[in-house]
Amino acid sequence: MSRVYLDHNATTPLRPEAREAMLAAMDVVGNPSSVHAEGRAAKMLVERARAQVAELVECKPTQVVFTGSATEAAALAVAQKDRHGGRFAALPTEHDCFLDWSEADLPSLFDPQGALNAAGATEFCNWIVRGVGDAHSTERAPVALVAMSAANSETGVMLPDARVASNTNINALRAGTVPYSVVCDITQMAGKVPVAYDGDKRPAYMILSAHKLGGPKGVGALINFTADDPAPMLRGGGQEMGRRSGTENVIGVAGFGAAAEAAHRDVMSGKWAEIEKLRNILESALEASSNTTIFVGKDAPRLPNTTCFATPGWKGETQVMQMDLAGFAISAGSACSSGKVKASRVLTAMGLGDVAANAVRVSLGLETTEDDVTRFAEAWAQKLKKHEARAA
Structure with missing residues (x-):
């Protein structure tokens, strides 16, 4: 695929x-x-x-x-x-x-x-x-x-x-x-x-x-x-x-x-309104898979294509690598400097504490489809279950 x-x-x-x-x-x-x-x-x-x-x-x-x-x-x-x-x-x-x-x-x-x-x-x-x-x-x-x-x-x-x-x-x-x-x-x-x-x-x-x-x-x-x-x-x-x-x-x-x-x-033609709907579909699907995941800024004015979420105990860079192997390109809410992964400075400044290291960002584009976000949510949920099983 x-x-x-x-x-x-x-x-x-x-x-x-x-x-x-x-x-x-x-x-x-x-x-x-x-x-x-x-x-x-x-x-x-x-x-x-x-x-x-x-x-x-x-x-x-x-x-x-x-x-x-x-x-x-x-x-x-x-x-x-x-x-x-x-x-x-x-x-x-x-x-x-x-x-x-x-x-x-x-x-x-x-x-x-x-x-x-x-x-x-x-x-x-x-x-x-x-x-x-x-x-x-x-x-x-x-x-x-x-x-x-x-x-x-x-x-x-x-x-x-x-x-x-x-x-x-x-x-x-x-x-x-x-x-x-x-x-x-x-x-x-x-x-x-x-x-x-x-x-x-x-x-x-x-x-x-x-x-x-x-x-x-x-x-x-x-x-x-x-x-x-x-x-x-x-x-x-x-x-x-x-x-x-x-x-x-x-x-x-x-x-x-x-x-x-x-x-x-x-x-001007309103194309990004459709992308915002896809972003909301994605977040709803992710929420259905996890009651511990935090969606940063969900109730604040946001760009229509962006979701940043953190699952306590599940490192952001780990999620990025696992989703990459599953065929999805996303990014961690962390910065890479000289080969060292650090907790997101932005999320730390916003007061997320240790959870900042567990964040990932998904940013959609005009070519993104509902099938894309649905498949991502399903793949992410499967990875989450495996992570929770290992942590149990």
Whole structure:
């Protein structure tokens, strides 16, 4: 029986539209910085893709900066912190591309159910107010740029009351008005739900990646909503209107644009509502097999395709290997670093404790069928019974 791919939050299959656009771009020989006809043809591909990405995220084409990945886009955003008047910090549930730059240990905003944690939000506000540095230091600086994901990669939980994070999202939980800017990771959200915001709620920056929405790997974008162009980290050629030097990856960018256009069309047509139904069918079937399994963020606003669940006593990486042998690709709620499997930092920050090491993530795609999720639930239940028999 054919394998079933259920790890779309890690990467998605290449969309036919992206493949077609990339194949066509391979025949365009010009450098997009050249002024001759061949160069202008390549430049036209890049600018078309820029407009396609802009439509997906509801921004102006000039606000799109193509990068080599979302990780590079994150670094470019963080590099602008001085322009915002202070230090940079990331929530503990953020991707490592932000956490590795964070200058403060901010608290989680979410509890194990995925709800907004009032105590954590209060502590978050205190961090913004008092800044980073020793309490008696004269070098304390405010946290002026904060990383917040619109949707968490592991759990699918979205910030409540807004699809895009901003400084206005938690005003009700803040004492007074303390300005700060947000760099928002929309990598998981873009192409699954509308990227919508009011003018005063939009972040300073957003980052996204092509391969999370059916485009090629190795190309991302920074969306700059500020009045100033970001100061480049890569210098030397002045490409991307002076914001990121280096000849553009024309083939990858063309695929990114085509995927963004197709993804936007799918979101607007409501295709992900059907995937949400499949996700709910899956969770109901899993619940019927186990009364101890915890579904993280089940009652919170979530991405339509994502379920993260933990079964106490059954290691996540063990489940991943067993399901892989059964023909299903999923991921563990844990990070692998230098060959060592660790409990999920995200779930630990949300307060799941030791159970964090027992989590797995199943993320569906538009090609997922009801038969796929039913077969997965049956196979998982069989593995669970064997695990329980061995543990008895």
